[in-house]
Amino acid sequence: MKVLIVGGGGREHAIAEAVARSSKVTKLYCAPGNAGIAELAECVPITPMEFDKIVAFAKDNAIDLTIVGMDDPLVGGLVDELEKAGLRAFGPRKNAAILEGSKAFSKDLMKKYGIPTASYETFDSAEKALEYLESAKMPIVLKADGLALGKGVLICKNLEEAKAGVKEIMEDHKFGSAGNHMVIEEFMTGREVSVLSFVDGSTYKLMTSAQDHKRAGDGDTGLNTGGMGTFSPSPFYTKEVDEYCREHIYGKTVEAMKAEGREFKGIIYFGLMLTEDGPKVLEYNARFGDPEAQVILPRLKSDLIDICNACIDGTLDDQEVEFEDNAAVCVVLASDGYPVSYEKGKEITGLENFKDKDGYYCFHAGTKFDGDRIVTNGGRVLGVTAKGENLKAARTNAYKATEWVAFENKYMRHDIGKAIDDANE
Numbered sequence: 001m002k003v004l005i006v007g008g009g010g011r012e013h014a015i016a017e018a019v020a021r022s023s024k025v026t027k028l029y030c031a032p033g034n035a036g037i038a039e040l041a042e043c044v045p046i047t048p049m050e051f052d053k054i055v056a057f058a059k060d061n062a063i064d065l066t067i068v069g070m071d072d073p074l075v076g077g078l079v080d081e082l083e084k085a086g087l088r089a090f091g092p093r094k095n096a097a098i099l100e101g102s103k104a105f106s107k108d109l110m111k112k113y114g115i116p117t118a119s120y121e122t123f124d125s126a127e128k129a130l131e132y133l134e135s136a137k138m139p140i141v142l143k144a145d146g147l148a149l150g151k152g153v154l155i156c157k158n159l160e161e162a163k164a165g166v167k168e169i170m171e172d173h174k175f176g177s178a179g180n181h182m183v184i185e186e187f188m189t190g191r192e193v194s195v196l197s198f199v200d201g202s203t204y205k206l207m208t209s210a211q212d213h214k215r216a217g218d219g220d221t222g223l224n225t226g227g228m229g230t231f232s233p234s235p236f237y238t239k240e241v242d243e244y245c246r247e248h249i250y251g252k253t254v255e256a257m258k259a260e261g262r263e264f265k266g267i268i269y270f271g272l273m274l275t276e277d278g279p280k281v282l283e284y285n286a287r288f289g290d291p292e293a294q295v296i297l298p299r300l301k302s303d304l305i306d307i308c309n310a311c312i313d314g315t316l317d318d319q320e321v322e323f324e325d326n327a328a329v330c331v332v333l334a335s336d337g338y339p340v341s342y343e344k345g346k347e348i349t350g351l352e353n354f355k356d357k358d359g360y361y362c363f364h365a366g367t368k369f370d371g372d373r374i375v376t377n378g379g380r381v382l383g384v385t386a387k388g389e390n391l392k393a394a395r396t397n398a399y400k401a402t403e404w405v406a407f408e409n410k411y412m413r414h415d416i417g418k419a420i421d422d423a424n425e
Helices: 010-020 051-060 071-076 078-084 094-101 103-113 126-133 159-171 239-259 293-299 304-313 391-402 418-424
Strands: 002-007 027-032 065-068 120-123 140-144 153-156 182-186 191-200 204-212 215-217 221-224 229-232 265-275 278-285 327-335 360-364 367-370 373-376 380-388
Touching: 002 010, 002 051, 010 027, 010 293, 010 304, 010 360, 010 380, 027 051, 051 071, 051 078, 065 078, 065 304, 071 078, 071 094, 078 094, 094 103, 094 239, 094 265, 094 278, 103 120, 103 182, 103 239, 103 278, 120 126, 126 159, 126 182, 140 159, 153 159, 159 182, 191 239, 191 304, 204 239, 204 293, 229 293, 229 391, 239 265, 239 278, 265 304, 293 327, 293 360, 293 380, 327 391, 360 391, 380 391, 391 418
Parallel strands: 002 027, 002 065
Antiparallel strands: 120 182, 140 153, 140 182, 191 204, 191 265, 204 229, 215 221, 229 327, 265 278, 327 380, 360 380, 367 373
């Protein structure tokens, strides 16, 4: 079968690597892809929001399955457009992708159906938000309602910071139209854990747990980013936590979406906070996480194509979803200055060191070809992932592998997965 992946980052590279393992796939395309994906797929120069061109390409090339990796085209309705053209697509339709596309929608959904989350209020004017903050408990969390590349969340320690945050989101429009509406919610403390699930509208099947590192600097300092590294599984996602979430969060979310007439088929990413009062939902995403996909998919034993088709057909209950009994750690290699300002076009060397290295991966996030050279083309450049028999071994392997590749202004955090060591002390 012929498969098309929509997107061009580290997540899509991880998806491509998993898809390429399937014996059912005879031809793989990616729009637009990147220099790393080009080793696995034929990259086509179509951007993810060019829906007409994507649909036309899929029809002209008799694509059997399109996997939409990114949030923007999902929220924009690409799956709907593909289905209208009689094409099979993996991912939620527009009316279901709102679960990620609007934080206000997802918070209201959780309140209506009794899904545990932080208390909150929503605002459509800066004036009302500022008025509310005068009597709010600090610290507090401000969230741009729409999509903001994983960066539209501000944690404010005091009233002064909170007021500045409202200005940033709603008046200065730092996150564009995503800040036209805003959610203000209580600040929760505890361990963060990500749990992804495949969903076919009624049935969900969990993937292995993971834990992301959002802040740019060691010790969780600096600005929020799209993610500086991750590990899987999380030692903090215990059997007790799993049982609680299955009863109070996962199934209730799937059923809530169905009850609202927004049947969800694809991937629901549950961002959880393990609080003293039990697990609560921090956020939902409607697709694979990035970089979480880079530690989850390498551990997937089952055929991803079979799973995608089962989600589309509503037969997930009959489909096995198995993961290897090991661990993986991903360290993001970024351009120094990310996420604010950084230089592009720096030559990357050493990529050949990953060839034929079992259990090691170098997922391209922001790269492109410059003649026969591969150069940096983004803030997050590469995701270096390694597996190991346990988390400590995987972390050691991943950091060893970061030394195999080089480019000018290479930057990374040095404490990805340090929580693993802390938990084992």
